[in-house]
Amino acid sequence: MTGEPMLDCRGLRRSYGNLTAVDGVGFHISPGETYGLLGPNGAGKTTTISMIAGLLDRDDGEVTVDGRPKAAIGYVPQELALYPDLSARENLMFFARLYGMSTADAKRRCAAVLEVTGLTDRAGDQTKKYSGGMKRRLNIGIGLLHRPKLLILDEPTVGVDPQSRNAILESVEGLSGEGMAVLYTTHYMEEAERLCDRVGIIDHGKLIAEGTRSELVSLVGEGDRVRLLATGNLAKAAAELDGHPWVRQASATEEGIDLVVDDARSNLPAILTTAAAADAAVRSVEVTEPDLEAVFLHLTGRALRD
Amino acid sequence: MRATLLICGKDLKTRLRDRSAVLIGIVVPLGLALIFNSIFGGITGNSKAIALGVVNADRGAASARFVSGVLGAVGRTGVIAIHVEPTAARARALAANGTLDAVIVIPAGFSARVAAQRPAAMQVIGNVGNPISTEIARSIAGSYAADLNRVRLSVATVLAAGGSSAGSPARVQALAARAAAAAAPVAVADVSAKSKQLDQKSFFAAGMAVFFLFFTVQFGVTSLLEERNDGTLARLVAAPISRVSIIAGKLLTSFMLGLISMFVLVVATTVLFHASWGNPVGVAVLVISAILAATGIMALIATFAKNSEQAANWQSVVAVVLGLLGGTFFPVSLAPGILSRLTFVAPQAWFMRGLGDLRGGSLSAVWVPALAMLVFAAVSSGIALTRLRHMTEV
Numbered sequence: 190m191t192g193e194p195m196l197d198c199r200g201l202r203r204s205y206g207n208l209t210a211v212d213g214v215g216f217h218i219s220p221g222e223t224y225g226l227l228g229p230n231g232a233g234k235t236t237t238i239s240m241i242a243g244l245l246d247r248d249d250g251e252v253t254v255d256g257r258p259k260a261a262i263g264y265v266p267q268e269l270a271l272y273p274d275l276s277a278r279e280n281l282m283f284f285a286r287l288y289g290m291s292t293a294d295a296k297r298r299c300a301a302v303l304e305v306t307g308l309t310d311r312a313g314d315q316t317k318k319y320s321g322g323m324k325r326r327l328n329i330g331i332g333l334l335h336r337p338k339l340l341i342l343d344e345p346t347v348g349v350d351p352q353s354r355n356a357i358l359e360s361v362e363g364l365s366g367e368g369m370a371v372l373y374t375t376h377y378m379e380e381a382e383r384l385c386d387r388v389g390i391i392d393h394g395k396l397i398a399e400g401t402r403s404e405l406v407s408l409v410g411e412g413d414r415v416r417l418l419a420t421g422n423l424a425k426a427a428a429e430l431d432g433h434p435w436v437r438q439a440s441a442t443e444e445g446i447d448l449v450v451d452d453a454r455s456n457l458p459a460i461l462t463t464a465a466a467a468d469a470a471v472r473s474v475e476v477t478e479p480d481l482e483a484v485f486l487h488l489t490g491r492a493l494r495d
Numbered sequence: 496m497r498a499t500l501l502i503c504g505k506d507l508k509t510r511l512r513d514r515s516a517v518l519i520g521i522v523v524p525l526g527l528a529l530i531f532n533s534i535f536g537g538i539t540g541n542s543k544a545i546a547l548g549v550v551n552a553d554r555g556a557a558s559a560r561f562v563s564g565v566l567g568a569v570g571r572t573g574v575i576a577i578h579v580e581p582t583a584a585r586a587r588a589l590a591a592n593g594t595l596d597a598v599i600v601i602p603a604g605f606s607a608r609v610a611a612q613r614p615a616a617m618q619v620i621g622n623v624g625n626p627i628s629t630e631i632a633r634s635i636a637g638s639y640a641a642d643l644n645r646v647r648l649s650v651a652t653v654l655a656a657g658g659s660s661a662g663s664p665a666r667v668q669a670l671a672a673r674a675a676a677a678a679a680p681v682a683v684a685d686v687s688a689k690s691k692q693l694d695q696k697s698f699f700a701a702g703m704a705v706f707f708l709f710f711t712v713q714f715g716v717t718s719l720l721e722e723r724n725d726g727t728l729a730r731l732v733a734a735p736i737s738r739v740s741i742i743a744g745k746l747l748t749s750f751m752l753g754l755i756s757m758f759v760l761v762v763a764t765t766v767l768f769h770a771s772w773g774n775p776v777g778v779a780v781l782v783i784s785a786i787l788a789a790t791g792i793m794a795l796i797a798t799f800a801k802n803s804e805q806a807a808n809w810q811s812v813v814a815v816v817l818g819l820l821g822g823t824f825f826p827v828s829l830a831p832g833i834l835s836r837l838t839f840v841a842p843q844a845w846f847m848r849g850l851g852d853l854r855g856g857s858l859s860a861v862w863v864p865a866l867a868m869l870v871f872a873a874v875s876s877g878i879a880l881t882r883l884r885h886m887t888e889v
Contacts (some may be wrong), residue, residue, distance in 0.1 A: 205818065244889040259735035268726030274509045283505050287498060287734045362709045 193255060195220045195339050201250035212394040215250070218339065223361070223371040225385030227378065228483060229491075233394040234307040234374040238263065238341050241372070242437035256338055260288065263337030264325050267344045268389035270331075273317035277308050277327050280316060281334060288335040298334055305360075306330040329357065346380065358384060372488045374379045378481045392486060397488050406479045409487045412437050413453035414477040415460060419445040419469045425467035429462060445471075453478065498736035502744025507751060510714050520711035520756030524703035525763055530826075531699040532768060544576040547635075548586045548598035550578070551702045555606020557615075559640050564603075567697045568769035569635060575783035575801030581617075590620050597621050599636050600862045612647055640668045656657055691865040700764035702823035703880075704757055705846045709814035713807060715749025716794040719886050720803040740885040742880070746790060753786035773853040777861040781849040789841035791815075791875035829887045842871045 194217035200276050201214045211233045218224040226234045242264045242347035252263050271280055278299055285295035303309045306326040316324060325345065330338055342361065346354045363385055365369055375381055381388050382402055389399040400406055419426070423441035430448060431439040435456055438449040446464065450456055454477045464471050486492055501622070510516040523709050549566055559748060570577040580586040585600040593838030600618040608615035617636045619631025667743040693701060722728035731741050761778065772778045793810050794796070800806035804882025820826070820834075838844040 238887065239729075242729075244729055244732050258733065259733065262733065264730065264733040266726050266729045268729075269729045270726035272505070272509060272727060274512045275505070279508075283501065284730065284734070286501050287731070291733065308538060 194218060194253075195222075195255050196249075196372065197253040198241055199251045201237060201246065202248045203236050204248055209265065210394050211240070213250075214391065214396045215395070216389050216396065216399060218370045218372060219257075220338070220370050221365050221368045222386045223365045223373060223384050224386040225381040225487070226374040226391055227376070227381045227388050228374075228391035229304070229376055230374075232391045234391055236394075237391070238372060238374055239341055241310075242341055243366065252387075253318060253351060260335070261338045263332035263340040265329050265340070265342045266333035269328050269346060271316045271324060272368055274315055276305060276313050277313055277319075278312040280327065281331060284331050285334050289445065290335065292394070298336075302330040302334055305333070321348075322350065322356070325349055325353055325357060329360065330391065333364075335368070336407055339372065340364060341372045343374050344376070345373075346375070346377065355435075357385075365495060378485075381481055382397045388481065390481070390488065392485075392489050398484065402481065405481060405484045409479050409483050411479045411483065412449045412451050413479070415448040415450055415453050415457070416475040416477075417446045417448070417460070417464060417469070417471050418473045419464060421469040422467060423469055426464045426467035429463050429467040496738070496806040498734075498740040499743040499747055499879075500548050501710075501745040502731070502741060503751060506715065506718055506744070506748040509718075510748070510752060514755075516711060516714050517811040518707055519707060519714075520752060521763075522757050524756075525767075526705040528699045528764060528768065531703070535695060536662060544574055544595070545577060545631060546595045547575050547628070547632055548578045548580045548589060550581070550583045550586045550598065550600045552603045553605040555602045555604075555609075557606035557609040557643065558601040560759060561617075565635065565639050577630070578638040583620075587620050590622045592612055593622060593625075595622065596625045599630035599632055609647075612651070615643075615792055624778070644752075644837075650710065665821055692848070693738040693854060696764075696768045696813070697850070697854075698826070700760065700768060700770035701772065701850050702843075704764070705761040705785055705821070705843045706814070708753050708785060709793060709818065709843075710755060710811065711755045712749040712786065712789045713793050713797075713810045713814075714752055715745050715790070716797045717747045717803050717806045718748065719808070719883075720797065720800065720806055723886070723889065724802060728887065732889055738884060741887055742883045743791055746794060749790040749793065753789060754783075754835070757782045757786065762810065771854070773850060774858055776828070776854040777858045780861050780865050781846055781868075784849075784865040784872070785842060785846045786851060787872035788868040788875070791872040791879060794879040795875040798886060818843055820844065822847050839867070842868045845871075853857075 197217040199210050199215040203208070204482060205209045214233070215236050216224065226237065228234050233426070240247040243259055243260055244264075252258070275283070277293070281302055282295055285298055286292070287394060290298060297310075300309075303312050306329070308323060308330070309438050311323065316327060319327070329342070329345060332342070340487040342448065345357055345361075349357065358380065361373065365386070371384075371401075373380070373384055385402075387399065387401055388405060389396050390405070393395070398408060402439065423446055427439045427441040427446050430446065433450075433456075433481050435451040436448060437451070438447075446469070448460065450460070453460075457474070457476070461474070462472060482492065547566070547569075549562055551562050553841035566577050578589075580589065580598070583598075583600045586595065587599065589595040590598050598620040600620065602618070605615050605617070617640065619629065619633045619636055621632065628835050633850075646653065708713075719728070724730065728741075757851055761772055761782070765772060792813065796810050796813055797806040800809055817846070818841070821841030822836050823843050845864040845867040849861045852864065
């Protein structure tokens with residue numbers, strides 16, 4: 190953690206009748222950091238961020254935000270929260286004024302956000318005439334309008350086509366570079382791995398693990414899997430490879446050699462050199478690193494999308 | 496306050512743009528007022544006069560006085576057109592084929608029998624398809640007969656007091672002339688029934704305006720449920736504004752939609768239909784009170800609904816029931832006993848009564864109806880406000 194956290198929440202708890210949706214969740218986010226809340230549907234992600242954004246009263250727990258809580262937070266809901274009969278400019282102006290900007294400031298910020306979201310040419314059109322991707326971009330743009338210190342994005346890529354999804358992920362990657370703290374909820378493991386500096390894994394309302402990707406992967410206790418498709422003296426090559434201290438396991442198969450190693454990316458050149466020296470001709474290499482999916486499976490006994 | 500005005504401004508822009516509020520608040524009530532006026536009596540003021548035939552087979556003094564005096568005066572009002580027919584048979588045929596709505600036949604010897612203080616009778620022939628006109632003709636004839644009886648009674652009383660049972664014909668005629676010229680001892684000044692009622696054009700204009708007012712104000716409060724469904728409510732709640740300002744914005748939207756609708760309808764019906772709403776200050780007091788009552792009641796109903804569709808359905812049912820009870824389609828005086836008392840559970844009834852009272856009295860006549868509507872507004876809004884906060888939960 191660098192300096193004072195932008196967001197510090199502790200012991201968040203919320204129940205609906207007998208159902209405890211969030212049970213003692215706590216984490217912090219530093220300025221410029223992107224924090225991912227990863228979990229399956231119904232895990233408690235939206236309830237957690239709703240309490241942080243002030244949308245939902247909490248039964249227990251504390252939320253500390255650097256600055257005026259609501260003014261410091263930009264919130265991007267999962268739904269396309271736009272007024273369809275208003276144009277993009279009118280939507281932006283309305284929310285800009287609601288966040289207390291003067292008319293002149295609001296106009297400047299609207300023009301800037303329209304530029305960033307690529308909607309300047311269609312700014313005067315009613316948003317009900319927009320494509321899904323354009324609506325998504327505007328949905329995020331409204332959250333950025335007042336230059337929040339903390340941006341909360343609730344599964345912003347759900348139901349989005351691959352092209353728009355990539356554009357959204359790129360824009361989120363750019364935000365942390367500007368010093369903005371980002372809280373990103375998703376049930377897509379790939380998005381969490383790509384975007385987030387740290388990830389909190391949430392299931393059944395509880396934060397069951399938290400850390401960087403490598404910290405979380407280390408919880409699994411597995412090495413990287415390397416499969417060499419090769420011909421030649423496979424038994425000799427497997428034995429030679431097994432002599433390296435970073436090789437945990439090496440075995441010859443009918444098609445080649447299967448390895449379990451530490452840090453496959455760094456050690457791949459040495460693997461190929463050793464195999465070649467042992468008269469094995471390698472035709473292709475397949476590396477499988479343990480991912481957050483494996484971490485979730487390890488921690489819960491279930492796949493992330495079950 | 497700033498946030499409240501911003502939300503209200505945004506909602507008004509949205510509502511006016513999708514035209515539904517304009518249709519419900521202005522176009523439909525104006526159209527219905529036009530249709531009802533056309534059906535029930537001619538919005539342009541050229542309604543068909545009652546065609547009343549008269550056959551004078553008598554040609555005497557009493558019948559001449561009736562035809563020229565009574566029927567002449569009635570004919571000059573323009574409400575009844577007098578048609579003098581030569582024979583009873585022809586008049587009866589015209590009544591039968593609908594050319595005449597009713598006929599009064601004065602038989603030969605009528606005046607002589609009156610002068611001789613013997614029983615005399617006029618006949619009324621009605622068209623079976625037009626009972627109201629027949630009743631009016633009967634009423635005119637009956638009224639004249641009562642007048643003749645008054646004169647006859649006066650003359651008989653004077654002669655009896657003078658100690659003789661019969662005076663000279665000249666004396667009797669003189670006494671009869673004096674009695675006929677004397678003012679009636681009791682006169683009824685028609686104030687409540689006539690001047691305290693709205694004319695037809697004003698009645699339908701006001702009735703349709705206040706009936707649809709209850710639909711128009713729905714758009715404000717119900718949009719809170721729409722915003723929750725669309726996800727925009729989450730954005731409003733996440734903004735640095737209070738939940739109270741969101742609710743206030745929605746209530747203000749309802750009020751403004753009602754105000755715009757009523758203002759346009761009052762002006763439009765006055766200009767287009769020549770509706771007479773009454774003293775502008777009194778009308779303004781009644782209109783504002785009605786808008787507040789409508790906003791409060793519709794907001795209260797919305798607080799019990801789970802979504803905007805359910806709210807709109809429930810609100811429509813209540814608006815129709817209260818509108819009918821409130822006499823927006825027909826005068827509440829036509830309702831039977833218990834129903835006419837029930838009408839006052841509807842703010843619309845107080846609105847219509849207020850306009851009627853304003854028409855027949857001074858500006859102070861509106862205070863009681865206005866106060867009654869404000870009580871509706873205060874009670875319903877008070878309960879609604881205690882329940883509205885849960886509607887801002889995302």
